């Protein structure tokens with residue numbers, strides 16, 4: 001099975017970029033850990049360079065990575081420039097990146113652009129974590145922390161960002177993304193019953209019943225009468241004829 005190493009930038013005494021009380025180190029830790037959880041649902045192992053607001057040197061991060069064989073090393077960051085001037089997402093690979101790094105970088109960049117970040121492209125850099133990782137490595141900058149629009153996007157589309165990043169990584173691993181709702185949403189008995197009634201032509205507006213056939217709500221008398229009438233007629237068709 002695939003193994004990944006996730007690296008959440010900064011932490012501890014080093015908050016990374018900060019803006020109006022917001023820290024890059026917190027943003028990337030919380031979002032990255034959500035992506036890790038989402039990826040693990042697919043049977044993929046995800047190790048992390050930190051799971052709390054701790055100091056971890058760049059050397060310690062790549063040393064941890066070198067202890068195991070990973071398919072990919074992914075470093076999570078947020079960008080900063082001059083307040084409220086730059087915006088968008090960008091993804092980095094090492095200056096002499098492998099084809100695998102580049103392929104993953106393009107997928108991640110596309111996923112971030114899909115949720116609404118401006119496209120700053122895939123770039124190359126001689127960053128420590130990209131250079132010293134043994135596995136193909138990428139570094140993502142999930143919008144600018146000193147840009148209010150990017151922060152709004154980061155907060156309001158959080159679930160989509162997590163899902164987009166997971167999907168991009170899993171696709172690079174050749175694994176199909178499984179929607180969480182498909183497997184974990186509990187069955188609603190009303191929905192099940194409505195499906196049967198719709199299939200048999202007894203009701204034609206399930207949305208109305210879905211919304212109003214609930215405790216504390218009211219059904220219009222004429223609709224209830226019509227439902228009873230149609231159910232009565234339906235039952236009659238199923239009775240043995242005499």
Ligand SMILES: [Zn+2]
Pocket residue numbers: 009010016017024077078
């Ligand atoms: Zn950073």
